[in-house]
Amino acid sequence: MADVAQLAGVSSQTVSRVSNGFPGVTEDTRAQVMAAMRELGYRPNSAARALRRGEFRTLGVITFSLSTMGNIRTLEAIATSAAEHGYAVTLLPVAVPTQDEVNGAFSRLGELAVDAVIVIMEIHLLDAATVSLPPGVQVVVADSDAGDRYTVVDTDQAGGARDAVRHLLDLGHDTVWHLAGPEGSFAAQRRANAWRDTLRAAGRVTPPLVRGDWSAESGYRAGLRLADDPDCTAVFTANDQMALGLLRALHERGRRVPDDVSVIGFDDIPESASFLPPLTTIHQDFAEVGRLCVEGVLSKMREGGAEHGTTLVPTRLVRRASTARRRS
Amino acid sequence: MADVAQLAGVSSQTVSRVSNGFPGVTEDTRAQVMAAMRELGYRPNSAARALRRGEFRTLGVITFSLSTMGNIRTLEAIATSAAEHGYAVTLLPVAVPTQDEVNGAFSRLGELAVDAVIVIMEIHLLDAATVSLPPGVQVVVADSDAGDRYTVVDTDQAGGARDAVRHLLDLGHDTVWHLAGPEGSFAAQRRANAWRDTLRAAGRVTPPLVRGDWSAESGYRAGLRLADDPDCTAVFTANDQMALGLLRALHERGRRVPDDVSVIGFDDIPESASFLPPLTTIHQDFAEVGRLCVEGVLSKMREGGAEHGTTLVPTRLVRRASTARRRS
DNA sequence: CTCGGCAATGTTTACGTAAACATCCACTGG
DNA sequence: CCAGTGGATGTTTACGTAAACATTGCCGAG
Numbered sequence: 001m002a003d004v005a006q007l008a009g010v011s012s013q014t015v016s017r018v019s020n021g022f023p024g025v026t027e028d029t030r031a032q033v034m035a036a037m038r039e040l041g042y043r044p045n046s047a048a049r050a051l052r053r054g055e056f057r058t059l060g061v062i063t064f065s066l067s068t069m070g071n072i073r074t075l076e077a078i079a080t081s082a083a084e085h086g087y088a089v090t091l092l093p094v095a096v097p098t099q100d101e102v103n104g105a106f107s108r109l110g111e112l113a114v115d116a117v118i119v120i121m122e123i124h125l126l127d128a129a130t131v132s133l134p135p136g137v138q139v140v141v142a143d144s145d146a147g148d149r150y151t152v153v154d155t156d157q158a159g160g161a162r163d164a165v166r167h168l169l170d171l172g173h174d175t176v177w178h179l180a181g182p183e184g185s186f187a188a189q190r191r192a193n194a195w196r197d198t199l200r201a202a203g204r205v206t207p208p209l210v211r212g213d214w215s216a217e218s219g220y221r222a223g224l225r226l227a228d229d230p231d232c233t234a235v236f237t238a239n240d241q242m243a244l245g246l247l248r249a250l251h252e253r254g255r256r257v258p259d260d261v262s263v264i265g266f267d268d269i270p271e272s273a274s275f276l277p278p279l280t281t282i283h284q285d286f287a288e289v290g291r292l293c294v295e296g297v298l299s300k301m302r303e304g305g306a307e308h309g310t311t312l313v314p315t316r317l318v319r320r321a322s323t324a325r326r327r328s
Numbered sequence: 329m330a331d332v333a334q335l336a337g338v339s340s341q342t343v344s345r346v347s348n349g350f351p352g353v354t355e356d357t358r359a360q361v362m363a364a365m366r367e368l369g370y371r372p373n374s375a376a377r378a379l380r381r382g383e384f385r386t387l388g389v390i391t392f393s394l395s396t397m398g399n400i401r402t403l404e405a406i407a408t409s410a411a412e413h414g415y416a417v418t419l420l421p422v423a424v425p426t427q428d429e430v431n432g433a434f435s436r437l438g439e440l441a442v443d444a445v446i447v448i449m450e451i452h453l454l455d456a457a458t459v460s461l462p463p464g465v466q467v468v469v470a471d472s473d474a475g476d477r478y479t480v481v482d483t484d485q486a487g488g489a490r491d492a493v494r495h496l497l498d499l500g501h502d503t504v505w506h507l508a509g510p511e512g513s514f515a516a517q518r519r520a521n522a523w524r525d526t527l528r529a530a531g532r533v534t535p536p537l538v539r540g541d542w543s544a545e546s547g548y549r550a551g552l553r554l555a556d557d558p559d560c561t562a563v564f565t566a567n568d569q570m571a572l573g574l575l576r577a578l579h580e581r582g583r584r585v586p587d588d589v590s591v592i593g594f595d596d597i598p599e600s601a602s603f604l605p606p607l608t609t610i611h612q613d614f615a616e617v618g619r620l621c622v623e624g625v626l627s628k629m630r631e632g633g634a635e636h637g638t639t640l641v642p643t644r645l646v647r648r649a650s651t652a653r654r655r656s
Numbered sequence: 657c658t659c660g661g662c663a664a665t666g667t668t669t670a671c672g673t674a675a676a677c678a679t680c681c682a683c684t685g686g
Numbered sequence: 687c688c689a690g691t692g693g694a695t696g697t698t699t700a701c702g703t704a705a706a707c708a709t710t711g712c713c714g715a716g
Contacts (some may be wrong), residue, residue, distance in 0.1 A: 014665060047384065
């Protein structure tokens with residue numbers, strides 16, 4: 001910076017003003033400084049900048065393995081949205097979802113070059129970890145369920161699940177089976193709860209819940225069991241991958257979709273339109289979730305907001321060929 | 329830091345030594361300092377650290393949309409591997425893959441808190457962008473083809489494509505059709521080239537190349553055309569998503585897989601084992617690619633290496649139910 | 657003409673850390 | 687018993703920036 005100042009014949013402070021776009025600099029001097037910067041290939045040093053300003057212009061994102069489509073899309077949206085606000089995004093991967101690992105990630109946070117944090121993960125492990133959060137670091141949690149402890153942005157999972165179940169009931173099915181996600185997942189839990197509540201509200205019997213682990217393979221295994229039950233004419237799977245496995249199992253067992261069994265998924269991954277048959281599913285707007293996470297955390301930083309709440313992003317039913325009126 | 333020093337009754341330098349795990353500090357003083365740090369909730373300021381040390385312990389990852397599975401897995405592996413080396417990972421999303429955007433990302437890089445860069449993207453746009461790279465920032469490119477201009481880590485795409493084609497030829501098919509990725513993609517290009525070369529080396533006729541855009545939907549459209557050609561008994565698709573769409577099209581047109589047509593994909597995404605039928609495909613070890621990217625860039629930083637080269641990660645044929653001996 | 661006021665620019669300083677150098681002290685070998 | 691040695695710790699300084707304050711010079715009102 002000093003070199004630039006010298007070359008431009010001004011003080012370093014003026015260089016700083018130019019580099020930050022401050023007013024109160026003549027057009028002439030500004031041009032001079034710009035020229036000098038270009039000539040010397042000057043780049044502001046972000047470490048010094050951060051030190052001086054006390055902020056990094058960086059958001060940290062804590063996430064487990066990026067294996068689920070939802071997390072990935074959310075992350076992508078966060079990165080894009082953060083960039084629009086002039087913020088960079090730093091990834092803080094938590095290898096193993098154990099309490100220790102989460103605590104570790106949270107405490108490492110303190111010495112990380114990060115102004116605020118967005119957490120994309122099931123909240124279970126967060127409960128005990130809250131203590132070690134460095135003060136002054138705002139947090140927003142995506143895809144979770146702890147509105148009273150954290151600021152949360154999430155898709156309206158309950159609403160989506162309700163729509164899915166109602167869609168099948170409207171098609172004349174007596175009841176709807178549910179292939180749920182793993183027990184540890186809050187998202188799975190909320191979808192399962194909404195499924196149960198909706199059936200109950202409609203006065204239908206609730207079939208036993210079948211559990212998978214989000215993977216297509218687990219959907220396949222569950223499907224093999226469901227295929228043998230002639231009463232099962234409609235299945236709501238907690239994500240599209242499991243629906244894929246389910247479709248394969250039903251096909252292998254000679255149960256036609258949607259003629260014999262209707263299947264509805266959750267997520268609307270791009271591939272689901274090409275399943276056999278194309279999958280009716282609940283679309284989630286992850287881009288919106290990511291955007292809201294960033295804006296939420298930035299506004300919390302500005303206003304130092306301490307109050308928590310939950311923002312829900314609506315879902316949308318995407319009707320394709322895997323669901324049909326019951327024929328029996 | 330000064331507060332900690334005072335509380336522990338030592339100098340700030342000693343605190344620094346403890347906080348960095350340097351030798352030459354008595355066990356007693358170390359314990360004292362640690363206690364003081366804990367009591368005051370001291371966290372080293374990474375901005376000051378970076379300023380003093382001249383490095384950020386952070387890797388930048390430039391990437392287009394995280395829409396392809398490969399990029400995501402690579403990114404994940406990079407994040408994990410970087411964490412193991414004590415490095416954080418900052419995401420630099422490039423929204424639109426235009427030359428301007430890429431140039432912009434590269435020049436923004438200079439003022440970003442990043443010691444080195446890993447680029448995950450098609451190399452086309454990199455060529456003209458190289459100029460604006462700040463000096464001293466090492467670059468490794470994943471999934472690309474510019475071994476002479478950059479250090480590259482990639483899966484052995486040519487080898488994988490060759491294995492795929494040979495597998496189908498070994499099953500007795502006269503020739504193999506290819507559903508390629510988009511024209512702009514180097515990965516697509518290399519797979520297509522290897523397909524052509526392998527056919528030629530085996531003395532087979534080369535059917536016209538069919539182009540998709542990686543999406544399942546494009547695979548479906550291509551499949552509708554291929555299904556009508558009775559000569560087409562074996563298809564090598566450049567990724568698994570397009571294979572999914574292809575399978576649907578073939579199914580709709582009454583062409584059985586693998587009885588009438590054998591299909592082999594590329595990537596081995598988790599879902600491919602649950603396709604109808606389960607997809608034979610070429611497995612890529614993205615985790616290894618990510619790991620090698622990180623280690624490559626770190627070693628270049630240490631040694632200031634200027635020489636470029638390409639590291640290839642081998643692929644593996646995963647045989648499932650979508651390929652079979654030709655019956656005609 | 658003179659002085660207040662304001663816009664443009666310069667000077668000083670502090671941000672938190674760690675390298676380089678300085679100091680202190682206990683112990684060893686001659 | 688003393689110089690020498692080396693380990694433990696303290697002191698000084700600089701990293702690059704931007705806030706706070708100081709200075710300059712110009713303009714217009716009185």
